[in-house]
Amino acid sequence: MRVFPPALLLAAVASVLLAGTGPAAAARVKDVAQLAGVRVNQLQGYGIVTGLDGTGDSARSTFTVQSVAAMLSRSGVKVAPEMLRTKNVAAVMVTAILPPFATPGSTLDVTVSSLGDAKSLRGGSLMLTPLLGVDGKIYAMASGELSVGGYSASGGGSSVSKNHATAGRIPSGATIEQPVGIDLTGLTELVWVLHDADFTTARNMADAITKAGVAASARDGRHVVIPVGEDRRADIVGLIAAVESVAFTTDAVAKVVLNARTGTVAMGANVRISQVALAHGGIEVEIATKNDVVQPGAFASGTTAGVRNAQVTAREKEGGVKLVKATASLGDLVAALNALGVKPSDLIDILQAIKAAGALGATIEVQ
Known part of the structure; x- marks a missing residue:
């Protein structure tokens, strides 16, 4: 049996976060x-991760093949790109944050993310990669063993994975080469x-x-x-x-932040509400599925079969008109909404309706 709540543009699980305890802090x-x-500065670079256990990019990632061929060429090894197999290699994007007053020789943590169709970066090593700023200058060099929080494995037509295996970090993996200050x-x-x-x-x-x-x-x-x-x-x-x-x-302006995807509602301490009459109801839809077995007749040539019987019931949930008095604090507003029996998933629609009625003394930001 599945029960669907009133039709709101919300996630199935909603939460309410009430922020602030006073008008000023x-x-x-x-x-x-x-x-x-x-200020900090963003650095990024294109690199190659090697040493993967067959979980790297496939031949479809042509840029990986080209990168490996170019790297080997710089080392004096000539090889045709079509002869390369890259399952132990992955093309990655490397990023880092350069703090203010950074000095040469200091280290940075770097984040490594797959660019191709690699299955996992676990066990890989980042080859020496230059990290550039927005001005195109090299500010750091990154390399080292990746630390990956997730894993992915497959075999016999089945696969299992946990967390994100195609991105990882290298603590202190980059060395600053040029100062910024x-x-x-x-x-x-x-x-x-x-x-x-x-x-x-x-x-x-x-x-x-x-x-x-x-x-x-x-x-x-x-x-x-x-x-x-x-x-x-x-x-x-x-x-x-x-x-x-x-x-x-x-100080801050009174603001209510609504996230329609997660159902989160955050209200600042300066939010005020004027007296308003409020009625809120909804439609509840219940779907029940019952599985039956149909047996053939005693002298029939048929076979036993399963039948699914679905029953759909819709009913309107009634709610009377209630008066919400003007509030002087966030606590009063919360108490008024709780007195109405408001569910977290209903708050978004209710607050938008109160704002449209001109009774909410705050701006609404919908994420």
Whole structure:
């Protein structure tokens, strides 16, 4: 027997995440903003994984065959691509994140992902692979033994797999060859960039930094500027450390995030609801299957046969009109919805209806 809930564009399993416990929260500068120019950089490269136990790319992955032939040619071995068998080899994409102020000789973790039709990268070794930035320059070289969390095996027409066997990691698998950084000593101002733009948060941040003894001003809803005088340039690191540890009160717009794929609903602490009348019902469909056996007559020449009898029942679930009073806090809103007996899977439709009625004091973001 299978019972289907009301027809919503939701996953079968839904969850409700209620975020936030108050209208505002205290945070340090380093938790909600970053210094302009101090950022990570993405690196990537094309490489070859060898040593696979017959789980590599097939001949259909022509780029793998061409890559192996080119690699052998650079080593002085001439071989026709059509003569190569690549089941122990796989073409991969290698990625890494280059942190700010990285110095040559430091190491990075790398992620290796299959590009062809390899079954598994378990047991493979990444050949020396250059990792390039968006400017086309080589910033690191990667190689080493792969660590793969999944596995895949097959035989006799059956197969079994667990997790993802065509991607893996190499801890400390890349060595930085070229430094990337920012010259802090030449800065005339420090610009802090908020992760989430908000004018109130920017003003509060500037005021808190100024009260801590460092002049600061909010340029807009995302940028807070701190002038750097000659007397502070000698200890610019100390100035940055002092600023990023300043605590202040953050603010945010009231928002409700709905994920129709998973049924997740996340509501911030600033969400308010006006008085609204609400009725919610649905249609429940029940499908039951009963398997019967039909026997032939005593003198008939037929054979025993199985018959599936499906019974479909549909019924409407009734729900009266109920009044939801205006709430002053997130807790009141949750209590009001719980009093209606709202299921997590129904919240998305209900909140969208309340918003359409003009009773929800928040923006709705549908993912």
